[in-house]
Amino acid sequence: MQFSIGVEYAFHSLFYMVDLPEHKTIGIKDIAKLHGITVTYLSKIFSKLRKAGIVRSIAGVNGGYELAKGAENISFWDIIEAIEGTSRLFHCIEIRKKNIFVNDPSIFTDKCPCLIKVVIQEAEDLMRNQLKMKSLRWLHDQVHKDFSVEKRKAIADWLKDV
């Protein structure tokens, strides 16, 4: 039970896009090369990010992607939910409906929703809310603080040429 690899690709792709100069886009081709994966595969991931309103696409020559809103308004959970979808960790499929006590409805009248589901979803919400509090901007600033001058320059140069 893990997040898909697409979440990691999304995080690391978006991380570099924070430094993109205003009105400059970056092509899928360049990010795919950066990660060593194919263009068409990464495009599926960016398709999800686009539908979630995290990035914006510009078609045609010199087109590409840019962040659809400020990095401070893109949370960790926004990115995860864009890739993983909105489904819950515990999806009660009501196996109780099949159990032997069901034959007598007067005896088997559980309250719905199932309490197990409620408890697990409440715990899940704690996690989600924590992830909603950390933004892509925060991640970017924390990480860049520890980058050397040379590394920041290397990234900036690379972004200039793509």
Add this chain to the structure above:
Amino acid sequence: MQFSIGVEYAFHSLFYMVDLPEHKTIGIKDIAKLHGITVTYLSKIFSKLRKAGIVRSIAGVNGGYELAKGAENISFWDIIEAIEGTSRLFHCIEIRKKNIFVNDPSIFTDKCPCLIKVVIQEAEDLMRNQLKMKSLRWLHDQVHKDFSVEKRKAIADWLKDV
């Protein structure tokens, strides 16, 4: 990205075992019939619960399963971890290692562990801790509070005969 169905089978199986009289065991066969699944499949789930120290097995005639400790000492998370394992939601496979900046090690010297992983794991820990606070006993008492006298009797009678 969801918990496996085994988690639900485990919860609903253990729920009935709380009412089991002292030193009385229940056979896999009866629980499997209750849920409408095969004995061998449910035995895989109970094998995990046994290895996690949640239930204890007695082989041979009149054998079966019983809780290995008090229901108040079995948390929601204990049950989930027994079935799902201990792996984390976000397992950073370090795609950065493949990226183009790696060719120059003096430039690419990220601190490990990856900050993305740290943040997600901290959020996950909030969820885990919340699930560690709710016990099987608590679930049992909350649900039984709302059960009718007839239903409680039906369950008790069923447990007496298995």
Add this chain to the structure above:
DNA sequence: TCTATTGTGGATAATGAGTATCCATGTTAT
């Protein structure tokens, strides 16, 4: 207008985890 560049989406295959069953084996009360 033509063309090279860039994103979009359908079709498809490979992989791997989860779901599920059957059967052989070991243990134990009667």
Add this chain to the structure above:
DNA sequence: ATAACATGGATACTCATTATCCACAATAGA
């Protein structure tokens, strides 16, 4: 001894994820 019970190996089926190829649409610049 035997019937009842758990255990573990082998196997197959299903399904989401991972991944690629290709045809198509959009667009900037020659």
